[in-house]
Amino acid sequence: MQVTLKAEELKNKLGFINHAVSNKQQLPILLNLLLEAKESKLNLSSTDLEIGIQVELSAEVKQPGKITVPARTFSELVNSLSADSLTIESDGSNCVVKTNKTKSIFATMSANEFPRLFEERGVLLASINAEEMKKELNAVVFSASIDIARPSLSGVYVEQEENGFLLVATDGYRLSLKHFTAGKDDKVNLLEGKSSMIVPARAFKEALAMKEETEKIELYVSINSNQIIFEQGSIILISRLIEAEFPNYEKIIPVDFSVTASFDREEMLKAVRICSIFARDIANVIKFSLQKDKIIVSAGENIVEVDSKIKGEENEIAFNSRYLLDALSNLPSENINFEMTGPLNPGVFKTAEDASYLHLIMPIKVQE
């Protein structure tokens, strides 16, 4: 293998591709990147078995071939190089990286040992504006559980809807829901035989981190391989789908409410931040008291007033400060409507502009 490429381009992509490099010392092949040179392209792949990333770079290929290199050392080297272009050569056993003034040699493992990331792309599910999708996803993904022992909750539920998707994520204490509607230039195909699926939250989080110039992001699903692929520009992100039953989220979404309060997200976030300092010692409990024209946010004796328009009876509810901070930092609007029925039923946060999004949090029962 012999290939020459721009160092800058390689540096830009290495950061992301390292996201999928395993940290398991015991499976050495997964500590490596796979480099494949063919047809004026250099493909780099990494996988930790949960997700896989493949990146395509344009390069001058003098001799095609493939080789693996230890991901960490290779990345460190490339990031330290100051030359404009570099050449990667290999005779199958060693890998040599050269610039005009440097020469570095890596021990490698056989490229045949590197597992194949995917068999087929599958069916095109959607081709949508990446910025839009990422904005909407941000408001949902954070609610997913990080607990791998609960597979269904560690993913985002995706259900096909007319010209869009329903996205739901929950960890059992809070839940985010978004009806995502495709834009004018977007394309959404209905998938036969699979109207809903659970995609690992991690895959979505990585998809959010893809930084490509290309405007569209494409989603492919393969039922045979039980996998989803995100493709944007030169990056392909592969993840398995979660095979589990998503809990019945519909039954826990309140249909009516007895009081509603509207407030400014930023102002409320600041109030909760202040209270959370004092909430640490009291099991992170933060209380909302909904009064005539304000919400009193409190942690024990410490209070912050937030201006708010209240409709309905005065009421109280308490939440875990962590969930409040998460929610208020991620809600996709500045104007928030908060709805509740009583101190023991979930509190619902909605955006004032449209009804396609909601976030609900299980309250904490406080003893008087």
Added chain:
Amino acid sequence: MNDRLDTIWQHVLKELKKKVSTANFFTLFANTGLLSLEDNIATIATPSTVVGDLLYKRFYKELKASLDEQTKENNELLFIVQALNKSPIKEKTGPLFATELNGLSEKDRKTTPILKTEIKPSQPSMIGHLPRVRKEYNFATFAVSSTNQLAFVSSQNVAQNPGQSYNPFFIYGPVGVGKTHLLHAIANHIYMQNPEQKTIYLTSEEFTNEVVEAIKNNDTSRMKKRFRTAALLLIDDIQFIEGKDRVQEELFHTFNILIDQGSQIVLSSDRPPQEIKKLEKRLSSRFAGGLTVDIEAPDFELKTAILLKKAEKYGWELSIEVAKLLANGAQDTRSLEGLLLRAITLATSLQQSEITSEVALKALGKETEEKRGSLHADDIIKEVCNFYSIKPTQLKGPKRDASLVRARQITMYMLKAELKLTLVEIGNILGGRDHTTVMHGVEKIEGQLEGNVHISQDISGIKQLLRV
């Protein structure tokens, strides 16, 4: 997947487990299964293309060797992607999904669930019950994970086809892993199917007493008759007949007769038959003549699952975070239950309706202090180094490679959390580092403990090595 394939696959995995580290084993084999085995082609389900391909490239030989040994045939392996739905533990969906709206929940939730200890009526009711066998020990109340799955599946097999599948059935493992539970579960299951059959459950000490008593009264015939007409004989802690020649002889004869008439024999011990010293050869070879399975000390996932099950039994809802906290603090299942009860009592005394992580930590606080004396800073350093395959000199040295830093910070965290050393002390132990460095390290790990699965996995792995 039928039971036979499942059993074969469990045996194969057990072999593989010896060759692969625990963390890897879980990622690679957690969702695999043997789908079919026809014409010497074994079709193996894998969760994704990349895992399937890696198994094919890296573990084909090992899997084949083990499978061939199991089936005594020459097999070809085929890997396909297929999701298996076999999570033995029902997924907890959290309190959000436990509530019913429209005010109904309010009333229900107000009744604090303090010590509703009655066992759920969902368990199959039994006509009468067996002497010495506890009803609540059945298969449904047994929490299963990879460490005890083989024992669990085999026990179910034995209970479903007594005298036919594995005879004798020999379970061994350290204290508090559930041997007795499985024995009771087998007895209960068989008794429910067929209450007329004669079932005898006793410990080897009781067996010894009966033999001694009979010899003393010169009346061995009655005792012989009692044991030799049993359809199911379960003896717990069989290792205690070590060195008791007369008892062994009696057992030997009883054993032969029972096996001949097709009665099921189930034995438990803390070690495999061949390692029970002062046991006659003819007995130990007979003990090992059926199926011998071991139960390992519960791993972290299992301990968490057990806690959740037990909490349910006492009528308390336990969040997964709290269960993890508690699971980390206990070595075996008995101490788990003790911990849980302590947490429940604490929560009750604080008039809380839920076990918060604060309460759990308080319950743990006492627990860790009791243990602390035996643990030494050098042990922690040794095991951290073992875990990450690095040298202590590297750990204490000045290098700041990412892998070393991670190991070092985890060491700092563990020295602080386990031994309650001061920051300065920890700094000195780790090659004279500044106490602020240590503080940063400890805080970093604490901060990631919840969010980063790798870190919490690593720490529980190290704790297992340390046996804390």
